[in-house]
Amino acid sequence: MVKAYLRYEPALTFGVIASPESNVVYDPSGRLLLAAALDRLAAWDLKRGLPSITFAPSSSSPSLVIFCIASSPSAAASSSIASGHADGSIRLWDAETGACEATLHGHRSAASALRFAPSGAVLASGSKDCDVILWDVVAQAGLFRLRGHRDQVTDLLFLDSGKKLVSCSKDKFIRVWDLDTQHCLQIVGGHRSEIWSMDVDPSEKFLVSGSADPELRVFRIRQSAEEGEDWSKWDVLKLFGEIPRQSKERVATIRFNKNGSLVACQVAGKTADIYRVLDETEATRKAKRRMNRKKEKALAKSMATEGNGTVIDPLPAKDLQNPAVIAADVFKLLQVLRASKKICSIAFSPSNPPKGCLATLSLSLNNNMLETYSVDSEKVSKMYSIEMHGHHSDVRSVSLNLEDNLLMSTSHNAVKIWNPSTGDCLRTIDSGYGLCSAFVPGNRYALVGTKGGTLEIIDIASGSSIEVIEAHAGSIRSIIPIPDEDGNIGARGFVTGSADHDVKFWEYQWMQKSDTDSKQLTVTNVRTLKMDEDVLAVSIGTNQVGKQYIAVALLDCTVKVYHLDTLKYCLKLYGHKLPVLCMDISSDGTLIVTGSADKNLKIWGMDFGDCHKSIFAHSDSVMDVKFVYKTHYMFSVGKDHTVKYWDADKIELLLTLEGHHAEVWCITISSRGDFIMTGSHDRSIRRWDRTEEQLFIEEEKEKRLEESFEADLDNDIEHRYGQKDDTPDEGSVGVPGRKTKETLTSADAIMDALDTAEEELKRLNQHKVEDLKNGNGARFQPNVIMQGRSPSDYVLNVVSNIHPNDLEQALLQSLPFSDALKLMFYLKEWSLVPSKEALQQSYRVICLVYFLQECKDTIGFNLAAMDHVKELLAMRSDAPFRDAKAKLMEIRQEQSKRSDRSTDGNERRKKKRKKASGES
Template sequence: MKERNILISSSKDTFIKFWDLDTEHNFRTLVGHRSEVWGFALLKNDQYIITGCNDSELRVWKIFFVDENDPDYTKNIESLDIHSEDDVNDTNYPLRCNKVGSVLRMGRSRVVSLVTDPTCTVIGCHGVDNTVELFYMIPDDEVKIKLNKRLKKEKKKAIKDGEENGGTLDQSVCLVDEVRQLSVIKAMNKVKTLDLVMGKGGELRICIGVNNNSLELHSLSVNDKEKEPTSLRLIKAHGHRTDIRAICFSSDNLAIATASGDSIKLWNRPSLACLRTIECGYALTATFVPGDRHLIVGMKDGKMLIVDIASGEILEEVAAHTKELWSITLFPDLKGIASGGDQTVKLWNFELVEDPNSEMKCKILSVLNTRTLQLEETVLCVKISPNNRFLAVSLIDSTVKIFFLDTFKFFVSLYGHKLPVLCMDISSDSTLIATGSSDRNIKIWGMDFGDCHKSLFAHDDSVTGLAFVPKTHYLFTCGKDGKVKEWDGDNFRKIVTLQGHFGQAWNCAISPNGLFVASCGSDKVIRLYERSMEPLVLEDEAEEEREKQDNELATGETSAVQGQKQQLLPSRKTVNTEKAADLILECLDVIKAYNEELSRVIPPNAAPPLPLLMQAFNCKTTDEYLLETFKRVRAGDMEETLLLLPYSAACDILKYLPKLLENDYQSEMLSRLALSLIQAHHGPIIANSDLLPNLEEVRDLAMKRINDLRDTVGYNLHGMAFIQRSIEENESIQLFRDATKTRKQKNKIRKNKERGLKRAIIAL
């Protein structure tokens, strides 16, 4: 209330408070609500206040000011609907608030927000669903007309019922006369925000913000009751809704293609506008076809999509691999592609085939499988050297094997990474190959002999993207720590660190002219960097980075941009903890698969044979196998290892713990394990009601086992003390430890006496 300099506030304490900003005190409190007040709005020149709670009612309060000199002052005070003394804190203040009624909503959920138009005549409210309800405050002249009509109807009804002169009618204005409910608007998804604008001729414009990042504009006539609301425009957000897994540049440097878990999008680099969106499944890799009119996309289910950019249609789905298609790379002669997935690398040639669905018999792009390289391990990445001689294949066994492209004859194997290589690239002169691994290192190798030139600790988490700058030995990398870094492949030095993503950066790409770098990540954001002509001093960059790290360590704060939340990583993540986490996850998968086989066995039949891993650990049951796996994790790495486990794995372990604790073996380790898991995933675990009985059972068993251990330790301690005293009494000797203590005490007393004697001699 700007004219009166009054502030109104609502809270979860079910109260609405009025504050005088001049005197800075609360002079009135409304207590007529039974639950949290989620929103309120002022209407009709601050004459009414409408509040929304958890129920389906909108409570309407009338605000008015009284003058003590007014003859009706006493009458107005007596007419107030005061529920308690808290309603009126300061009776001397002229503002009065009286509840006049309630308006029923169609929605059953709580009110999220209440919004009014600038004229304060229309109020819109929405809950947690996809409906928007509108209420119109009728002007005073129309209220009088409506009141007269209502009185005439009531008078005719009273006369018809036999009352003389129509009886006594209430001629005061009711809430029904002043409020009219308008048509309900249904949005495409859950409503997050709302705004109203009243136009000419009683046309109301409603802008709705939906939780899928789209905006809806609707129009509604306030005066025409029969006219339904119309949708004028729908603005869809251009960004991705899921993690962006792949990004690539077109050959003319003007377009960028990105692929995510649900769609493929084409972007104009100069204007940053989204040109095309093609719905698809979960995509892992993508590349432009020469001519920039088509895209080749690799899917998680192993299929290869050929996409026509102009029409935005998927021309063909090729069943290229049986499992994930992780990598697609172009031939240097631009006549085909190589794809890597499952345990094969396939070479494809481009060809034009007639479209059977077209009547014009036009030809469309397709691919033809020419050769297949069969390998023993799963393929993660494939690259072809620019000189068209070598084919480099990254395998899940942490090695990179290089073959001759023409004959598939083995050339050399690159050993050195402790975890699988997720990305790699070959320089434009075919002399260097750089590999990025899950062990957070990048290694630069020579293509002539396969020797490792340098190993660099690159990121705080797995390296997910790597690309050489064309015609140079500079390379860019990105990792799950969200950073993008540039490196010199000749001097093996880091040039610059780009703080871009919050969460994981999944891929990076460099434009063919080397002027632009683009990266994408789990924050659903595409970052575009442009090469500047400013000189860069490496020592200054390193010094600034060190100062920034020192400040973060001193203050305990991490840098955040644009109000986004940075993903926190484990404090001491090492290769050992990653291997331990993989070992636990593998154990859980083996146990789950074996339990499913056991469940399908009919009792007369024999149980299936134990898995090979269980036999290797000499375990006869799944409980023994799980316990043996935990014992193989170092005690100092246990907490960091558990932080790396996903929430689903933590739930599985918590479900297995009661049975393990019942065996009364390694109770201390299992209790520590349960405590660490609950601390690491506290929020989701307490929100899952299904885990509550399991947690209570773990708590009772852990307390019982720890008490038993404590009693055992105490019993043994006092027992050994009793045996010690018995030996000393029977043999009249002191044990070595006690004798040493006594001798040290005597030496200490003797030294103190000698010091005192020296001081006395000096004093004399």
């Protein structure tokens, strides 16, 4: 009989406040701050410091890491939040419910910039594939693709009520696109390095862009009424001037506030420069003061050189009375915001600021924090800070108490106590760099082993460290509780292993400092086991007869096993090519599993120390491994971002759990094995729950094989049908979507439905003919696959179940022409049916038909125009050649006439000579 196992699935993710890869924005209402947490979005209530809404995709994958987010300026828009992911997909979210309304596929690499049009109905996305795509948010489909940039698109913005689009890129150019005609109006250069961000004020008067240059560039935006010699016919942007920056780091983000009175320039460091935008009166006054200072300097210089006889021309009176306003006169440095850590992104709040403040500015920091500051004319003050809900760096160890209702995690400077069921942070305790941890029985105290070699005793109730013991001279790698003869874990004390070559045994003691104080826990070293190498891991196990062993993994790639009571040498396990980083002994004491930096797991017998099996487990170092209690099932985690579930008896891989986006450092398993907890370098803690769904080894093998085939198929599609060339045409326009696995599946579904409906129509017609011929009135047996629907309704049902974006790409790129003609056959019937779905699908297909016809007409018109232009150019280019050719013909004709005349003269002279000779 085939053995069945229970499946583990992702259940909860917590510990991440803001990903450093993405930006932060406010929601349309301005009440919540949206921050990306790896593959999820969270809307934070800054006053309460709690997430109000969580936006999570249906599946968790490293390819879904969010790189950019955007919020619609119109709160009435149906899909008011958009997120761009690492796989190039764009997801549209409902701001009220947190539901994902659509997934748009068009980019071939990570999305890097998103911006909604002022109406909220159009979304522009830029990517690392150098393309810009315009999306119809209402129809959830792509409009067109704009090509021209030769490097990653870094920022986007709309002008002229959404009629024009401005894009900047790492290719050092800014492009202005006319969305009505879908072509590039203007290419703006001038930056000497990669452009990283830009923004426009609400009145659309100025555009500010920033790069690694030491100044910001300010452009004036052409208004519809502006005409004259200063502007060329097609220009939209014109350089107004430059603003010197305070920092030497490159610009990361530039943003205007809601009313355009402030502009913030955040650099790739710890500072953000805040400039005030002066009105015309203030700017003119500042320009006059600048000219007066210039005049004073000129007068002082002329007085100094007067004795030398040098004459300096004074400044023109016109320049003094009506000085020209430059960018430095309009933008005045107001404040410099300095954060505690590197700033990743900034966002101005669109809501009204508190009384006495000019604006509210929110920051995301690279240490997993969100901060909000109030900006006024005198200072910048911190208002809110969100940091309790996550570690500031990677999670190095996790451990559960005996009741599985408390979870402890350690990081470089803090210990956090969590509720593993809800993900709520209960306590945050300052500590050293914790590499390992364990709960003390009773759930009142906990132990933390640090990188500095200290052992910290944590009081969970008070949330404080009550004692720090100098336990080792090197970093402590393992803290393992010692079970007693009855199986009570940790009742007798614990063992620590360190890089100072020592394995120390500790016992619990209670100490009372005075008669009024309560007793507090302390520990005492009772035994020490000296080793020859650094101790990397320690594990304790008890066999079936009650005999206890301690296994010690050393830096020389070996594992030594000792009797726990006498510390006498028992076994030596060798075979790993690199040091053993983790190990565990099964609860019955028969097996020991070791994980190494050589990417292998080895399963050993504890009786003779023989290696049962060596498994190539991970594609990078194995960081932790644990047995499920009272079973031979085990979990391993590694630097390849995966968690793997194994059967140690059959030596089979049962399941691969993907979800972490960086190295997985640690794992802990509940006492009943109903859930596991993992901690990662991406600062997240994930819970994986055991479900009632069964899994079978053969099915999982087939599924992994299919996934590898699908990955090869995706690569083949990208290679064969990729729409992007290495050198795109200047300002070209392309199809917005791309062929994906979903579009191919959709096209196959439509073709199968058309074939099934065609066969059904043939059977139905044949039945009618036979019924008329025989007159027996036999009943027609419909096809079971169609579930009682008519052929038209069956095709309509299949087409309606396809996502609009996938349907458009399937019809335009994947559906054969013959099948497209078959689909047209049903349009008339769908249009006559009083059904909303039928009318929608008819409208979509008809729109595609008209779209193709329009494209055909446009191409024909363009070809005819190009032929005409070609003829005109040929006529113009051939005119001098025709004149020269005519002259040449005239010369040749004249030469031929001359030669004819000379020939005739020669003949006459010959005749005369012959005649004269005859007469003589």
